[in-house]
Amino acid sequence: MTGPTFEAEVDEPPAFVFDLDGTLIDSVYQHVVAWHDALRQLGVNLPVWRIHRRIGMSGGLFVEALARETGMAVDDAVSRRISRAHVEAFERLRASIAPLPGAEALLQALERAGVRWAIATSGSSEVAYPALELLGVPDATLVTRNEVRHAKPDPDLFLVAAARLHVPAARCVVVGDSVWDLLAARRARALGIGLLSGGYGRDELERAGAYRIYEDPADLLSHLDEIGVRQVP
Amino acid sequence: MTGPTFEAEVDEPPAFVFDLDGTLIDSVYQHVVAWHDALRQLGVNLPVWRIHRRIGMSGGLFVEALARETGMAVDDAVSRRISRAHVEAFERLRASIAPLPGAEALLQALERAGVRWAIATSGSSEVAYPALELLGVPDATLVTRNEVRHAKPDPDLFLVAAARLHVPAARCVVVGDSVWDLLAARRARALGIGLLSGGYGRDELERAGAYRIYEDPADLLSHLDEIGVRQVP
Secondary structure, three states, X not given: OOOOOOOOOOOOOOEEEEOOEOOOEOOHHHHHHHXXXXXXXXXXXXXXXXXXXXXXXXHHHHHHHHXXXXXXXXXXXXXXXXXXXXXXXXXXXXXXXXXXXXHHHHHHHHHHOOOOEEEEOOOOHHHHHHHHHHHOOOOOOEEOHHHOOOXXXXXXXXXXXXXXXXXXXXXXXXXXXXXXXXXXXXXXXXXXXXXXXHOOOHHHHHHOOOOEEEOOHHHHHOOHHHHOOOOOO | OXXXXXXXXXXXXXXXXXXXXXXXXXXXXXXXXXXXXHHHHOOOOOOXXXXXXXXXXXXXXXXXXXXXXXXXXXXXXXXXXXXXXXXXXHHHHHHHOOEOOOHHHHHHHHHHOOOOEEEEOOOOHHHHHHHHHHHOOOOOOEEOHHHOOOOOOXXXXXXXXXXXXXXXXXXXXXEEOOHHHHHHHHHOOOEEEEEHHHOOOHHHHHHOOOOEEEOOHHHHHOOHHHHOOOOOO
């Protein structure tokens, strides 16, 4: 009996694709408050928790969800005005933003272990680059909203990141703080790891398909053996 | 056979004790960001999601939890400085605060139905009174942090509120958005109702003992029959 042969890929550590806001950088609540401000400027009063639960999804889908939840007519011009107002409001809060505990140490440990990693964010390059500076990794492999047609929960961001790392998406571990990261991870056939550091509840992340949940990057770093990374130097 | 007699109290609607921030007023995220700012001024960088999960508990316990989580020495003077910085940071965000959807309508419906209600908050009077103005109920029965020895998750706030309403606490329904409200409700032997509008996950509130969960005051208003209030005019 003959047939295709499959080579077992044993002992290959996974590659890591990280979300940025709420996963490596402590910026989710500032983004939430900035979106709330931006919407108020257009006379829309969407309760803040609903904005929080939409953070991390693509801006386009965010605005569509917004239109559905508020009954507001959102054309391209309004959408651009909201996005611009959000960037401005976020700028005012930027001084309060820091890396999450363990974020730098985690990326350094992966480097030392020879594990490939990238960052994939639904945010724009304009917002993402200063965050890389904060993390001390200005040259990290980065995929932003500007480079894909559809952002999370579509899998495009993670698929492009995997391709840049020259690793099949199915061998990637996707680390994110939001339901949208985990849904997109499943669509990319990657393993999704949830972090509580974006303010979602554990249960919400589990239900979205998280393989494992940690508090923050520091907690993930001390449990890397649970997801296939051994002997971190 | 004789023994004590118990009178059945049928058809008595419950009294309602409401938390304020995140339950009637859309202010949780602003409080979170304000606490984060206040702590940064003292050189403490506590991740924002951890502050979110402590909001609604007594200031004293909040500061103790903070000391535990950061290893920081927090004496009375430091504690007062943090509280003052929080009030100042919160003032700057106050313009963005509005009632949650359905909050005014819910309180008016209870009034019309002759159901007693009060507000009990772990916050100070200084922060609570402007919120009552926003809700259009400046003369509401209000119990604040200033009036009890221990705030949530101790039951004192709810016990004092029940006493002011001349209703046993065990006949009260406590409505809150945080785990601390629900834990305090159980200690007061009241029935706890959770609202998602403060940004906790459904599961977190259920595990803390919520009898029922609604999205926000509007959602609670349209399900009042589920918790013993019938024929709202």
